[in-house]
Amino acid sequence: MPEDHVSEEMIEAWVAEAEAGYDVEERKRRGRGRPGRGAEPMQVVAVRLTAEELPPSIASWSVSTPHDPR
Secondary structure (H helix, E strand, C coil): CCCCCCCHHHHHHHHHHHHHCCCHHHHHHCCCCCCCCCCCCCCCCCCCCCCCCCCHHHHCCCCCECCECC
């Protein structure tokens, strides 16, 4: 079965879980998002680099641009 296939059994299990109710405290304990990298809040900075400016470690990543959607 493909990874993105949702079976009837999966749907029935989700419905049963929802109808039984969720433990709100358990859901809260799971945490939110990506863990922090330190004690201080981090910032996301957008930077535009040419292919030549990219470090070799990430130069081979598949990147899409407005002119080259992938």
